[in-house]
Amino acid sequence: MLFGRGHKVKLLYDQRWTETADSLERLNSFKKNHSDFEFAEATRRSDFWRKILFHTRELLSYRSYLLLPRKDFRKYYQERWKSYLPATLRSFFNYGFARFLLKSGVSGGSLRLFERIAPPYGKISEDILKFKPDIVMASPVNMRFSSADLEYLKAAKALKIPTAIPVISWDNLTNKGLIHIVPDILLVWSEEGKKEAMAHHGIPERNIRVVGAPVFDQWFLKMKVSQTREEFCGKYGFRAKDPVVLYLGSSVNVARDESWVLERLRKAMDEDDALKNTQIIIRPHPANFRIYEKLNLKDVLILPKEGSLPNSEDSLKLFYDTLYFSVCTISINTSGMIDAIIAGKPGMAFMPDEYKDSQMETLHFRHLFLTGALAGVKNGAEFAGALKNLLAGKDARRKNRENFVKKFIRPNGLGISAGEAAVEEIEKPIT
Numbered sequence: 001m002l003f004g005r006g007h008k009v010k011l012l013y014d015q016r017w018t019e020t021a022d023s024l025e026r027l028n029s030f031k032k033n034h035s036d037f038e039f040a041e042a043t044r045r046s047d048f049w050r051k052i053l054f055h056t057r058e059l060l061s062y063r064s065y066l067l068l069p070r071k072d073f074r075k076y077y078q079e080r081w082k083s084y085l086p087a088t089l090r091s092f093f094n095y096g097f098a099r100f101l102l103k104s105g106v107s108g109g110s111l112r113l114f115e116r117i118a119p120p121y122g123k124i125s126e127d128i129l130k131f132k133p134d135i136v137m138a139s140p141v142n143m144r145f146s147s148a149d150l151e152y153l154k155a156a157k158a159l160k161i162p163t164a165i166p167v168i169s170w171d172n173l174t175n176k177g178l179i180h181i182v183p184d185i186l187l188v189w190s191e192e193g194k195k196e197a198m199a200h201h202g203i204p205e206r207n208i209r210v211v212g213a214p215v216f217d218q219w220f221l222k223m224k225v226s227q228t229r230e231e232f233c234g235k236y237g238f239r240a241k242d243p244v245v246l247y248l249g250s251s252v253n254v255a256r257d258e259s260w261v262l263e264r265l266r267k268a269m270d271e272d273d274a275l276k277n278t279q280i281i282i283r284p285h286p287a288n289f290r291i292y293e294k295l296n297l298k299d300v301l302i303l304p305k306e307g308s309l310p311n312s313e314d315s316l317k318l319f320y321d322t323l324y325f326s327v328c329t330i331s332i333n334t335s336g337m338i339d340a341i342i343a344g345k346p347g348m349a350f351m352p353d354e355y356k357d358s359q360m361e362t363l364h365f366r367h368l369f370l371t372g373a374l375a376g377v378k379n380g381a382e383f384a385g386a387l388k389n390l391l392a393g394k395d396a397r398r399k400n401r402e403n404f405v406k407k408f409i410r411p412n413g414l415g416i417s418a419g420e421a422a423v424e425e426i427e428k429p430i431t
Helices: 021-033 049-066 071-082 087-092 096-103 105-117 122-131 148-158 191-201 214-220 229-236 259-270 313-324 336-342 363-370 380-391 398-409 418-427
Strands: 009-013 037-041 163-166 185-188 208-210 244-248 279-283 300-302 328-331 347-350 375-377
Touching: 021 037, 049 071, 049 096, 049 105, 096 105, 122 148, 148 163, 163 418, 185 191, 185 418, 191 208, 191 398, 214 336, 214 418, 244 259, 244 336, 259 279, 259 380, 279 313, 313 336, 328 336, 328 380, 336 347, 336 398, 347 380, 363 398, 375 380
Parallel strands: 009 037, 163 185, 185 208, 244 279, 244 328, 279 300, 328 347, 347 375
Antiparallel strands: none
């Protein structure tokens, strides 16, 4: 979209997170077709200030979760972020007085002072000036162990170059820590995202633009199934005449080992004559696929074996075909739920007590679930009952799924590309 409007783009990536053979191959392929595109490895901060800023930012993020107004959300976020701190600090914050001290205004102001007095990293400023950009976009800027994107934002602000942060994932504003430097514009998905940015990160309303979710634009491009059901099932050893359920795997942070869930679902179907021939496809999270390696269940297929993101034409086709030939999806907590909803596929959230912390006690999952776009099932029996309803053609949540897409994915209109809306905001003069 940027190239179609005459813009030049230079993409910088953090080598520790991005440099794989597959990602570099895709970048090189993209560059061949776009002469105004460059990419290179980002410079990482390595001076005196690096460790100081890392620890003060981590403490400020932890502090923000201590200050959450709703008690039902505090514990999960607090414990999760405390586990990221060094062992000595974790032990210190086991004491109530230590947490009380960190929550104080004096502690918050003192920690923020380090950000204000720390200069931008000179080599990063030089890197930006070589390209002479009209705007610097950095994202997500609040992931742990990766300071490169935030440091480029910091340097650009010091150079008086306009800055923007596009929110790239559904949990970035609630699950990943603070945005420590306020951009000129923050591109959020929805009005709920706007509220989160203001309440949790202190981003002024005038800096926030609601554009929708560009990462899902690909699902609105008249997706078509690429093969027949017989071809699809024959290719992977499934029976075309019997139904298929798609299980969407979650990240290790949500469910370290969810293979037991598949065993429970398989057992529930095997005990019901109407469902015993139902087949399951597992689509693993690409960062949590090894948990299924020893799984040995009847009529269960892992596809693809090592998981995949729908970020290429082939991977998107496979995901769409898998959705298309499935009765429904079931999962714990993953952004794949949203992909499925946009594709119009009924979905269930498996919600036993074991995953309460990573489901209803997380804001992003709660936003999704309370729209009614997903059915919630607590055990195998409830799953079997819900599946039989769907097989009988009873899909009571279709309208809820459509409303979710309108509210959270394309709030400016189903026909308005979120990516194009974001580009239009970027092109406007920063005031």
